[in-house]
Amino acid sequence: MSPVTSVVKRMWLLLAVSAVAIVAALGIYRLHRVFGAHEHPAVMAKAVIDVPLFNPKQVIYEVFGPAPTARIAYLDPDAHVLQLPDVPLPWSQTVTTTLPAVSVNLMAQSAADTIGCRIIVNGTVKDERSVTRPKALTFCQVTSA
Structure with a gap:
């Protein structure tokens, strides 16, 4: 038996969990981009019409x-x-x-x-x-x- 197969036999669960975590992270990242979670916030512009001051x-x-x-x-x-x-x-x-x-x-x-x-x-x-x-x-x- 080769040394690579003995490492894979011992580490298969860790590799499987890592692969699932990477696929899940990429899926969540894509869903955030689809629903606009990473878009920049809207910039508020100053109103064109200033509020008039009230007479005392x-x-x-x-x-x-x-x-x-x-x-x-x-x-x-x-x-x-x-x-x-x-x-x-x-x-x-x-x-x-x-x-x-x-x-x-x-x-x-x-x-x-x-x-x-x-x-x-x-x-x-x-x-x-x-x-x-x-x-x-x-x-x-x-x-x-």
């Missing part, structure tokens, strides 16, 4: 009435709730934002029988309410401006 919006909150003070809570354009106890009336707060849309809210309560509120956006009154009743409570709301 000026939001003015106002609370008025005959009472000397009021409790006020309001939602600013950044969606932060601010609470102010015992604020002297008349009261006003101005906020400027560059957001494309503004949703703001204002609530006021006084110990008097009358209270009113107003929200002005860019010089236009968007909401105004007045209430007459004991311990008057009112709110103003602008959902989108």
Whole structure:
């Protein structure tokens, strides 16, 4: 018996596993190429149309009435709730934002029988309410401006 056949008899299983592994690797590589797994990623181009800048919006909150003070809570354009106890009336707060849309809210309560509120956006009154009743409570709301 020749030395080559004795090596093949001892190593046949290793050679068979190696051959199967090589054939499987080549098959997987070909399947990846068929289904596009090795293609280069798409390059994102800059948009031709630039997004226009939004004009700043000026939001003015106002609370008025005959009472000397009021409790006020309001939602600013950044969606932060601010609470102010015992604020002297008349009261006003101005906020400027560059957001494309503004949703703001204002609530006021006084110990008097009358209270009113107003929200002005860019010089236009968007909401105004007045209430007459004991311990008057009112709110103003602008959902989108």
